[in-house]
Amino acid sequence: MTMARSITTFSFALLASLASALVLLVQAQQNPGFISIDCGATLAYTDERTLITYESDEGLIDSGKIRQTSRMLTYQNDRQLLKNIRTFPNGARNCYTLRPDQGKNRTYLIRATFWYGNYDGENQDPSFDLYLDINYWATVDYSYYRFEEIMYVPKADDIQVCLVNTGKGVPFISALELRALDDGIYRLESGFLQLHWRHDIGRSLDYDDVR
Template identity: 55%
Template sequence: MGRMGVWLLVGMVGMLIPVHGQDQIPGFISIDCGAPNDYYDIELGIYYKKDDGFVDSGENWQISTLFINENRWQQSKNLRFFPNGTRNCYTLRPEKGKGNTYLIRALFFYGNYDDKNQQPLFDLHIGTDYWTTVNTFNWTYYEIIHVPTTDNIQVCLINTGNGVPYISALELRLLNSSIYPLNSASLSTRWRYDIGSSDPMAVHRYDSDNTKPTHN
């Protein structure tokens, strides 16, 4: 019984290490907005946190049951919406702080959560600066590469009078500053192309996106 107990303990520790390790990925902040708890996404290999502690306004909700099973990504199943106020902000606190280059990704899936079947239109700001306008019914994301001048980064949803703002997920990734040398400007992603892929529907993201290409 003693030996069995030791092997059981070793097995449990081995199972727990990957999850704890993903919580410590350097330069990552991964938030599932509206999620009831933190979790490890096995498919992506990323540990996601619920958004408590990053925002102090808004309400959590689940998308319509008609869309739950149609969506591959766990981050699309819940959201936080903001029925009150014109400006509601998430505060991100990256470990490396100001002066470093970060990719910030905001993800959205309306999923008819409010049973109105009417996609709202609203703006995104980085601090007080305009980033983009969100206007989509389908699962989508917006990205910006940004060098903050303070240790905290605010991502704000702005009610423009065209519906209640919402957000499904928010992610931050530390980048090598030499890749995108920026001074006082930010770069917003417009298009992303996969050149030469044999699968036009393939999705490349962490952690499989670091695979070296093969040449035939």
């Protein structure tokens, strides 16, 4: 009788633990404070490795063309983010507008990802400028996988990320992401801090993405 009670108690405890784990997983998949956009994707999806849900950029921008990167290049084969891009052959300045729920005067991490992937068969690196609102952010001029990151405190509820044609090729983008940061750790009164380099010490994961 005692053994039966122990087994029953253990079973309930196990079920409770599994239920709690499921709740935590669902909460993690909701990604509070995240904006994750796969530029050029037609449908939303959840990344199998990071469990981050990426939205299509359709409806978020009314310019540009969706193109597929070359399947001859194997680098992006297991990276959904890099299989499609949005290009901007028309217009000098094309902008995405991000509207984080937390609003203005908060610190955000913004990441723009680029993978040319020889989508046009020209095998020529384009070069163009990246702006954050009215501020120059970076020049993108390298065709291999690249991302730009910046910590930013906006003075308005909307944040514009703009690709500016400088006459040196067609601007493009693979992904655009925003993360709300803990102001207790990362507190900027104004302006921005741009990433120079990041080292991940002691990582046990077996893939390259850090989100």
